[in-house]
Amino acid sequence: MQWANAVVQGLLLGGLYALLAAGLSLMFGVMRLVNLAHGALAIVGAYLGYVLVQKTGLPPFATIIVVIPLMAAIGWLLQSTLLNTALNKQALAPILVTFGLAVILQNVMLQLFTADYRSIQVGDLAGASIQITPDIAIGVFPLMTFVVGVIVIAALQQYLARTKTGRAMRATSDDREAATLMGIDNKRIYALATAIALAIVGIAGVFIGIKTQFNAYSGDTYLIFAFEAVIIGGLGSLWGTLAGGMILGVATTVGAQLLPSSGTLLADLVFLAILVFLPTGLFPKVVNG
Amino acid sequence: MSVTLSDSTAANRARVQRSTRASLVGLVVSIIVVAALAYGPYAFLSKGNQQNLTTLFIYIILGTMWNLLAGYAGMVSIGQQAFIGIGAYGIVYAADILGLGLWIGLVLALVISGIVAYLVSFLAFRLSGGYFAIGTWVIAEVIYLITTQFDTLGAGAGISLTTFRGYKPEIRIAVVYWIALAAVVVAVAVTYLLLRSRLGAGFTAVRDDATAAATLGVNVTRSRRIAWVVAAMGCGLAGTLLAMTTLNVQPGSVFKIQWTAFMIFIVIIGGIGTIEGPIIGAIVFYALERYVGDVGFWYLVILGIIAIAMVLFLPKGLWGLISRGGRLQLFPTGLRLATPLATPLATTTSSPTSGTPPTTSAEDL
Numbered sequence: 054m055q056w057a058n059a060v061v062q063g064l065l066l067g068g069l070y071a072l073l074a075a076g077l078s079l080m081f082g083v084m085r086l087v088n089l090a091h092g093a094l095a096i097v098g099a100y101l102g103y104v105l106v107q108k109t110g111l112p113p114f115a116t117i118i119v120v121i122p123l124m125a126a127i128g129w130l131l132q133s134t135l136l137n138t139a140l141n142k143q144a145l146a147p148i149l150v151t152f153g154l155a156v157i158l159q160n161v162m163l164q165l166f167t168a169d170y171r172s173i174q175v176g177d178l179a180g181a182s183i184q185i186t187p188d189i190a191i192g193v194f195p196l197m198t199f200v201v202g203v204i205v206i207a208a209l210q211q212y213l214a215r216t217k218t219g220r221a222m223r224a225t226s227d228d229r230e231a232a233t234l235m236g237i238d239n240k241r242i243y244a245l246a247t248a249i250a251l252a253i254v255g256i257a258g259v260f261i262g263i264k265t266q267f268n269a270y271s272g273d274t275y276l277i278f279a280f281e282a283v284i285i286g287g288l289g290s291l292w293g294t295l296a297g298g299m300i301l302g303v304a305t306t307v308g309a310q311l312l313p314s315s316g317t318l319l320a321d322l323v324f325l326a327i328l329v330f331l332p333t334g335l336f337p338k339v340v341n342g
Numbered sequence: 343m344s345v346t347l348s349d350s351t352a353a354n355r356a357r358v359q360r361s362t363r364a365s366l367v368g369l370v371v372s373i374i375v376v377a378a379l380a381y382g383p384y385a386f387l388s389k390g391n392q393q394n395l396t397t398l399f400i401y402i403i404l405g406t407m408w409n410l411l412a413g414y415a416g417m418v419s420i421g422q423q424a425f426i427g428i429g430a431y432g433i434v435y436a437a438d439i440l441g442l443g444l445w446i447g448l449v450l451a452l453v454i455s456g457i458v459a460y461l462v463s464f465l466a467f468r469l470s471g472g473y474f475a476i477g478t479w480v481i482a483e484v485i486y487l488i489t490t491q492f493d494t495l496g497a498g499a500g501i502s503l504t505t506f507r508g509y510k511p512e513i514r515i516a517v518v519y520w521i522a523l524a525a526v527v528v529a530v531a532v533t534y535l536l537l538r539s540r541l542g543a544g545f546t547a548v549r550d551d552a553t554a555a556a557t558l559g560v561n562v563t564r565s566r567r568i569a570w571v572v573a574a575m576g577c578g579l580a581g582t583l584l585a586m587t588t589l590n591v592q593p594g595s596v597f598k599i600q601w602t603a604f605m606i607f608i609v610i611i612g613g614i615g616t617i618e619g620p621i622i623g624a625i626v627f628y629a630l631e632r633y634v635g636d637v638g639f640w641y642l643v644i645l646g647i648i649a650i651a652m653v654l655f656l657p658k659g660l661w662g663l664i665s666r667g668g669r670l671q672l673f674p675t676g677l678r679l680a681t682p683l684a685t686p687l688a689t690t691t692s693s694p695t696s697g698t699p700p701t702t703s704a705e706d707l
Contacts, residue, residue: 087472089420138654148418148472149610149653156603157646160639273599277483280476284469314498318487321480325465328477332468 055310058189063306065195067282067299068202069264072257073275074282074294075209076250082289083226083246084140089151092276093158094251098124098258099267100162103173113175117259124255125248132247137240155272162269170266173259198260205253206295212249213291222246274317281324287334296335368672379523383516392519396587398628399522400580403529404601405608405620405627407576410533412606413615414542415569416549420602421466421478424485425455425574427597429581431495434591437505439494444505448521448582455578458485459571466570467563479599486597500592503585518586525583529576534617534673536572545569603642610649613659617673622661 077091088094098120105116131154139150181193213219224232225242233239261267261275282301286293301320308319327334383392404422411417432454437447462481469477490498506514536542544565547555556562585591604627612623634641652659 081472085471087475089472089475135650135654142654143657144416145412145418145614146653146657148475149606150650151472152420152475152603152606153646153650153653157643157650160642160646164639164643277476277480280473281480284473284477315487315491318484321484321487324480325484328465328468 055188056307059306059310060303061185061189061191062195063303064299065191065199066302066305067295068195068199068302069257069260070278070282070298070301071202071206071295072198072253072260073279074286074298075206075291076252076254076257077276077279078283078289078291078294079209079246079250079253081283083222084243086136086140086147087151088250089148089276090155090158091151091250091254091279092272092274093155093162093269094124094127094272095254095258095261095275095279096162096267096269096272097127097158098251098255099173099262099271100166100171100258101255102259102262103171106173113173113259113263116173117256120255120259121252124258125252128248128251129244131251132244133240136247137243140243155276159269159272166269168268168270170268171262172266173262175263179263194263198264201256201260202295202298205256206291209249209253210291218242218245277317278320281320285324285327285334287337290334290336293334293336300335365672372672376523376527380520383519387519389512389515392515393587394632396515396519396522396583398624399526400583400587401604401608401624401628402526402621403576403580403583404605405612405624406529406533406617407573407580408602408605409609409614409616409620410536410569410576411573413609413619414537414545414549415566416545416552417566417570418472418475419466419478419570419573420475420599420606421480421482422573422577422605423597423599423601424462424478424482425459425577426581426584426601427482427486427489427593428455428458429578430585430591430596431489431501431581432578433505433582433585434501434503435495438503447505451582452575452578455581456571456575459574460567463567463570467566482597482599486593489597490593496591496593498593500590500595503589503591506586506589518583521586522583525579529579530617530621530673532572532576536568537617541565541568607645607649609659610652611659613661614657616658616661616665618665619659619661622664623659626660 102116139146182190282297286297304320304323432451436450544560608623608627613619
């Protein structure tokens with residue numbers, strides 16, 4: 054029953070992918086900006102957690118409380134300085150600027166931390182698991198990741214649906230000009246959206262740091278996973294993103310069983326198959342974009 | 343080349359032409375430079391310099407191809423390394439494993455690049471904008487992972503190109519240099535001719551406003567697909583040259599995304615949406631890599647900062663500065679008015695039968 058086990062692990066892994074993808078999805082939804090630095094920023098979050106544990110001796114999960122405001126501040130600054138400028142320039146500018154940013158972040162991290170793999174140590178928790186059946190054991194840490202993923206997605210959904218700024222965000226997403234006429238400061242809304250997106254990807258980063266070893270280059274894979282989860286789930290649908298993440302998670306773990314040498318190949322193929330047969334994703338939300 | 347548009351109402355005639363004095367000078371200078379470079383190995387180019395120039399030529403081809411995609415057809419791909427890898431593996435497979443030799447191997451590698459590009463375009467074109475960019479990257483990853491599944495291609499360990507066995511090193515280096523030089527000329531010429539054609543006018547129209555272009559009868563998807571396939575074949579060509587220079591194809595090396603990063607830097611530094619830009623950009627990029635590259639990873643950080651600054655504040659790149667905002671064109675693709683009109687505007691209705699593209703300014707990206 055190693056397959057059933059792989060499926061369960063994959064479903065739980067979906068929570069992490071959803072955490073990674075939520076910010077990407079939010080930024081695209083609000084300002085039609087695809088942040089190619091998203092994966093590198095997840096690794097920034099992982100290194101922040103790592104450094105906090107090393108230097109201050111904070112317990113690993115407590116670092117999240119520090120990482121969230123730090124990443125949010127980075128996001129706010131990034132959007133109000135660089136990205137808002139890029140959005141006002143020629144059409145290709147945002148893609149090119151975030152790509153340049155990814156290269157910069159990756160190489161700065163490489164310079165600061167070398168190419169050696171690091172991880173955030175959580176002691177016994179890493180191996181702890183709950184035995185469900187004789188064949189299936191659910192790891193405590195993967196379960197925590199999943200629960201956090203679901204909570205974050207639910208919270209973000211509620212925030213967008215029910216709060217005043219959430220409504221302003223959706224309004225800006227639907228029609229920027231009209232929203233501006235209604236008195237919404239779209240630059241502020243963008244900065245807020247990026248702050249939230251980076252806060253979430255910061256959480257994802259810390260979980261990545263605990264879950265696995267990482268180095269400066271690891272962000273590439275996570276950007277691809279985040280993107281695939283968004284497309285599989287359907288643009289503009291947060292719960293879809295969670296579902297997309299879970300499908301991708303299962304494809305990753307089952308793929309690792311089938312073809313241990315080829316890593317993410319099966320996950321990528323599942324993504325391409327969905328692109329062919331369900332180009333709008335599983336839960337398409339009809340929006341202008 | 344000049345086209346005369348007749349105006350039935352006014353007696354005066356407006357001449358619309360493509361070439362300028364600068365472009366004629368540019369053409370002559372280009373021919374002289376290429377001829378001198380072709381003669382170089384007999385006279386003034388050492389083996390080392392031939393190898394250096396071969397690297398520069400590869401950069402020019404890569405920059406030109408990425409510029410064709412992004413600068414003209416408006417598609418930002420970060421998966422062009424897929425075709426570099428296919429070109430590199432393609433020539434090893436066709437020339438060595440199938441035993442077809444260097445020249446047929448080279449052609450076949452390009453054909454394979456083109457066919458794969460055509461097929462995957464049906465996947466990639468389901469996405470647009472930034473998601474198209476990441477989609478091309480996923481496709482490149484898949485091609486990379488599939489390639490390493492084949493033991494005949496050396497699996498994860500890579501494979502050597504043996505078709506040059508028996509050549510003396512100095513002969514091999516010169517032959518590869520000449521192939522690279524010819525490849526640059528072909529890549530730039532094909533891009534130039536493509537952009538001068540009706541199709542080229544379609545590219546820029548699609549890039550600037552796909553919906554408006556479609557209403558004017560431009561087949562948007564077809565234009566994009568042609569640009570995509572040509573750019574893939576160009577990158578495949580660069581891949582074959584890489585295989586010929588290193589004589590060893592490593593999957594992690596030919597398929598690395600850094601190639602696309604280099605292309606982007608080259609095009610942005612030189613000037614996107616011009617033919618001259620990527621050539622200038624490749625020279626600058628090569629010089630930076632050669633003389634500043636030893637500061638290690640900070641070099642890429644600095645390059646990233648320069649690229650971002652240029653996108654935001656100097657979007658036309660170095661060539662935009664040199665050409666004073668596009669007034670100087672060595673490779674003019676659009677048409678311009680040669681004689682001032684006596685009656686304004688009325689005469690500018692171009693005759694649809696002339697078969698020439700309408701004036702599209704390629705530089706106003």
